[in-house]
Every structure is written in C-alpha cells, then in structure tokens.
Amino acid sequence: MKNVTEFKVSVPQPVLDDLKNRLQNTRWPGEAEGSGWHFGTSQAYLKDLVGYWLDQYDWQKQEAQLNKYPQYIADVNGVKVHFQYIKGKTEDAKPLILTHGWPDSYYRFHKIIALLTEGDQSFDLIIPSIPGFGFSEKIAMPSEAVADLWTVLMTENLGYEKFYAAGGDVGMSVVKALASKYPEVVAGVHFTDVGYPMGQEDPGTMTENETQFAQFVQQWWYSEGAYAMVHATKPQSIAYGLNDSPVGLAAWILSFGNAGAPYEIIEEAFGGKDELLTNIMIYWTTQTIATSARMYKADAMMQWSGAPPLQKTNVPAGVALFPREAQFPREWAERFVNVVSFKKMEAGGHFAALEVPHVFAEELQSFFYSIS
Template sequence: MKNVTEFKVNVPEQVLDDLKKRLQNTRWPGEAESSGWNFGTSESYLRGLVQYWLTGYDWRKQESLLNKYPQYTAEVKGVKIHFQYIKGKGKNPKPLILTHGWPDSYYRFHKIIPLLTEGEQSFDLVIPSIPGFGFSDKVALTSEAVADLWKVLMTENLSYDKFYAAGGDIGMGVNKALASKYPQIVAGVHFTDIGYPMGQEDPATMSEAEKQFAQFVQQWWYAEGAYAMVHSTKPQSLAYGLNDSPAALAGWILSFVHSGATTDLLERSFGDKDALLTNIMIYWVTQTIGTSVRMYKVDAMAQWSGAQPLQKSNVPAGISLFPREAQFPKEWAERFVNVTSYRKMKEGGHFAALEVPDVFADELRSFFYSIK
C-alpha cells in the first residue's frame, strides 16, 4: 500500500454526552391522530427509537465492531478517503470495491465482509466512505468524480492492475462511471438498481415494459420522492436542522427507509435496530449529513450543465434485482451497461447487504467468479 495511514473509529466522550443531552431535550412537534406514517416518519415510532437510543443502544460496543476490520485513510487527488481493506483468504482473491449510497454508509457492507473474504472464491474487499460521508473528507463531489478517485485508490494506492466494483444507490452511479471511463481496468460491475426514467427518454424508443416502469417511477416519485427533490435543490436549508438535532436526523433517514419497507419490516430492512442506529450515528458523529445530501445537488448541477452523458461500456455487468426495489426490466438496464446477468431475487430490498447478507454475498460471488 502506498501513502496509506491506519485508522480507528474513536469518538470523543464529549460528543456522546452532547448527543445524550440533545436527545433528552428533543422538542416533539406532535402528530395527527392515527396518522401512522402517512404524513412522514411516525412520531410514536421515533419516540420509542430515541428512548432505546438513550437507554439500550451501546455506541462503544458498535464502535468496537466497526474497528474489528482494518481501516485506513489515504489522500487521493487531494481528498482524504476513509476505507476498510480486508484481504481475502483464498488462493487468488479478486479485488472488489463496494460503494454505498444514501442514507447509509460504508457500514452497509459490514455483514458481508466475513462472507466474501472466506473460502476459495474470496475477495480483497475495499469499502470506502464516499467523500462527504462518514470519515472521509467533508466535501461533496459528483458520482463521476468519485469514480475517478476510486480508480486512483485501487490502482495507485493499492496497486491493483484490474478490479471489480459493486454497489447500489449512489454507488450505482459511481460504478456506471467506473465501467464507462475505465473499461481497461474494471473487469466487472454489479448493480442492485440502475437509475430511473426522468422524462428525457423518447417514448418511441421504449419497450412496453420500460413504459410501465416509467409510469411506476413517476407515481413513486410523487409519493416518496420529496427527499431527493429537497436534496437536489435546497440541501443547505435542510442541513441546519439535521446537523443540529439527532431526532431530526433519524426522522429524515427513517422516512426514506420506510419508503422501501412496510412498518413491520422497517428495522429488519436495515439489518436490525442497532444497525439502523449505528448508521445514523456515523452521520451524527462526523457531522456529514450536510455534505451527503449536497452530493445530490452537485450531481444535479452537472446534469443540468449539459455535460456529456456517460458512454455505455462493454464491461460485464450483473444485476440482482431485489423485490422491494423498483422493478426495472432488463432492456432498461441494457441502455446503460453490458448486462450479462439479470436475476430477480425472492426477498430483500434497498439495503439487501444488511437485510439478506447471505443472499447478497452469494450473488456477488457467483457473478464475479463467472467472468472469464
């Protein structure tokens, strides 16, 4: 490894003391009678979560779990990147970079680390925090710019000639850019989502399945897409409240998580209650919620500027479509990537690596080890 420094998560006690006071002093707004989640995050649920946060959740225990695996920082093109780096135990492990999204973090992949680093078909896992998230520098970059950093991290800092890439949500955009810009060194990419119709496509070029998908996305956008509209237009206005109130931060993140899971699946969809809070804590202790949502605006500005769209590459692309993700047809994905594997899964949602880690790990292993 070149120009890499070891890293440990070690949150000062005063940060935890301050968090406790803020949680205890939450000013609850009240909610409409029997409104449940129909107006946004349920206050009754959030009150219970905050109480558990105060009395049952153990950050120091979770911190030790985060430190279980080797972590590092490296300055890449002037940006400090935090990442986990875990070597596979097989004879010829494949280098694989995993990219998270919003509102999760590098913790998204915590459960699949032991599953992908053991056995003959293993991987050298590189799991970075996107700039503006977690323990990386607090700067918002476009998805394409992040892909450029990942290329340098993998080839220069970690000295791999070729590597593989997987991820979802924002990680999807990063991986599309990697495949498009660096097909000589990216040997394969894996996706759980692939982007959505935004009204710019010519209907004459769309299949019937794609048109139905576009209609579904439009309906979903009107019902659940408020978060992305705010992030893409007024992220700074939102950041003040989320950076100041842990209850507000949790409420905003939970609103998105609930959009992809029924109430009874809410915690399980993110692993469990502790996993949900650990992810929220990573935003809180690093004060990166503002830069994380700002990335949406930066990406949107790049798109509005008329920048050239990424070219489709010939890099083999695998898709594992989980049932609580938007069900895009194969031909929609084929517009952007070279789909060589398209599989519909039986269970799981947006955070499949946390919800069904065994299934997700099996999908990555079977796809990447099928590439010749």
C-alpha cells in the same frame, strides 16, 4: 500501499454527552391523529427508538464492531478517503470495491465481509466512505468525480492493475461511471439498481415494460421522492436542522430509509435497532449529513451543465433485482450497461447486503467468478 495511514473509529466522550443531552431535550412536534407513517416518520415509533437510543444502545460496543476490520485513510488526489480493506484468504482473491448509497454508509456491507473474504471464492474487499459521508473528507462531489477517485485508490494507492466494482443507490451511479470511464481497469461491475426514468427518454424508443416502469417511477417520485428533490435543490436549507438535532436526523433518514418497503420492516431493512442507530450515529458523530445531501446537488449541477452523458461500455455487468426494489425490466438495464447476468431475487430490498447478506454475497461470488 501508497499515501495510506491506519485509522480507527474513536468518538470523544464529550460528543456522546452532547448527543445524550440533545436527545433528552427534544421538542416533539406532535402528529396528526391516526397519521402513522403517512405524513412522514411516525412520532410514536421515533419516541420508542429514541428511548432505546438513550437507555439501551451501546455505542462503545458498536464502535468496537466498526473497528473489527482494518481501516485506513488514503490521500487520493488530495482528498482524504476512509476505507476498510480486508484481504481474501485465497491466493487468487479478486479485488472488489463496494460503494454504498444514501441514507446508509460503508456500514451497509459489514455483514458480508466475512462471507466474501473467508470462502473458496474470496475477494480483497475495499469498502470506502464516499467523500462527504462518514469518515471521509467532508466535501460533496458528483458521482463521476468519485469514480475518478476510486480508480486512483485502487490502481495507485493499492496497486491493483484491474479490479471489480459493485454498488447500489448512489453507489450505482459511481459504479456506472467506473465502467464507462475506465473499462481498461474495471473487469466487471454489479448492480442492484441502474437508475430511473426522469422524463428525458424518448417514449418512442421505450418498450411496453419500460413504459410501465416509467409510470410506476413517476408515481413513486410524487409520493416518496421528496428527499431527492430537496437534496438536489435546497440541501443547505435542511442541513441546519439535521446537523443540530439527532432526532431530526433520525426522522429524515427513517422517512426515506424504507426504500419502498412496508414501514413496519424498517428495522429489518437495516438489520435491527442497533444497526439502524449505528448507521445514524456515523452521520451524527461525523457531522456529514449536510455534505451527503449536497452530493445530490453536485450530480444535478453536472447534469444541468450540459455535460455529455456517460457512454455504455462492454464491461460485463451483473444485475440482481430484489423484490422490494423498484421492478425495472432487463431492457431498461441494458440501456446503460452490458448486462450478461440478470437475476430476479426471491427476498430482500434496497439494502440487500443488510437484509439478506448470505443471498447477496452468493450473488456477488457467482457473478464475478463466472466472468473471470
């Protein structure tokens, strides 16, 4: 490995003491009677979660779990990139980089590490934190620039001639850019979503299924898309409150972390209270909620700049559509990537690696080993 140093998560006790003090002194805003989750994050639910956070959640235990697998910091074109690196047990293990999204983190993939590194169809897993998220450098970059970094990380820092890539949410944009810009080194890509209609498509070129999908997405943006509009236009305005209040941070993440699922299964989507809070803690202890939100602005500014759109390439792409994800048709995916496998899954949602890890791991193995 080149320009790489070992890393362990170690949060100073004063940071944890300060967190406890802020949680204990929360000024609760109240909520409209009977509003539940319809106005945003339920105060009743959040109070219960904060009580658990204060009295039962064990950060030291979770920190030890975060340090279970080898982690590193790489200097990639002058940017500090945090990543987990776990070698597969077989000699022909395939190098696979997994890219998370928002409001999750590299922790999205912790349940599938053993599943993908210890079997007969194993991978060398590289699981980085996007710059501006978690333990990587606190700098916001557009998705295409992140793809540039990932290519250098894989080929120069780690020395792979070719590699595979998978991602969802923000990670989807990064992986699409990898396939488009670097087809000579990217051997295959996998997605759980492929982007959404934004009103720029020519209606005359859209199938009936695509039109129905576009109508659904338009309604979804009106009802659930506030976070993306705020991140893409005024990320600094919300950064002050979210970086100052752990309850405010938790409320913001919870409000949009359901990703279309019924609100009562938020914990299931993240894997339980401990895993939900560990994801929030990664943002809180690194103070990266501002830069993570700012990535949306970076992507929007690149789009508004008139930069040419990414071109579709021949890199083989697998797509797994989970039932609690927006139900896009195959032809929509084929607009952007070379779809050689399109599967509708029976369970899971936006955070499939957390919700149904065995199903997700088997899908990655099945696809990437089928195109070798």
